[in-house]
Amino acid sequence: MSEKKPGGEVEDLALDTDLGWAIRMVSSAFRRVATDSVTDVPGGARGYLVLVALAGGNEPPSQLALAKEVSLDRTVMTYLLDDLEAHELVTRRPDPRDRRVRQVLITDTGRARLDRVRQSLVAAEGRLLADLDHQDARQLRTLLARVAQAAQRDSLAPDETAC
Structure with missing residues (x-):
């Protein structure tokens, strides 16, 4: 199945290109790494x-x-x-x-x-964003x-x- 991009192009639907999936995965990962940092x-x-x-x-x-x-x-x-x-x-x-x-x-x-x-959160965020320059x-x-x-x-x- 495909959907139209805002620019009019057609894109194949896939889990790894779905905004909802990406937001959920990042949110869950951030919650895991950040929870320990804010316990204080x-x-x-x-x-x-x-x-x-x-x-x-x-x-x-x-x-x-x-x-x-x-x-x-x-x-x-x-x-x-x-x-x-x-x-x-x-x-x-x-x-x-x-x-x-x-x-x-x-x-x-x-x-x-x-x-x-x-300081603790910066280190946690660094681990989460390690694949980005x-x-x-x-x-x-x-x-x-x-x-x-x-x-x-x-x-x-x-x-x-x-x-």
């Missing part, structure tokens, strides 16, 4: 993503904005932030413009933990980030009301 962070991968989002920003986000950025339900985010705060990795404070809103900030302890976890690995990251941003923008990301 409360909330595992979710906690890691929260720390990354906080470390990269200038203006401290609100809890709700942070939940949307990392595609987490706001209730799940509250429990996750409670855990991260209990480990002194983040802190929350009232927003000076609206005291009903809580801003989330990464602490120095959180940055140090993130640096250690990031530096330029191909960089291009893959760039393209995946664009697709992820489009998916989030187009509401293809998980429903924020789901747990």
Whole structure:
């Protein structure tokens, strides 16, 4: 069986050219290699993503904005932030413009933990991307980030009301 490519060419269908298969295989492999790297962070991968989002920003986000950025339900985010705060990795404070809103900030302890976890993840990612040269690995990251941003923008990301 064949299907039309976006450019109009016809391509034979095969498992190794199927986008869904490729995403599933890469996602599973990444989950395996990354899980050990994030065990030192409360909330595992979710906690890691929260720390990354906080470390990269200038203006401290609100809890709700942070939940949307990392595609987490706001209730799940509250429990996750409670855990991260209990480990002194983040802190929350009232927003000076609206005291009903809580801003989330990464602490120095959180940055140090993130640096250690990031070093471990870089090594794990290197093993996963070992068959790619530096330029191909960089291009893959760039393209995946664009697709992820489009998916989030187009509401293809998980429903924020789901747990």
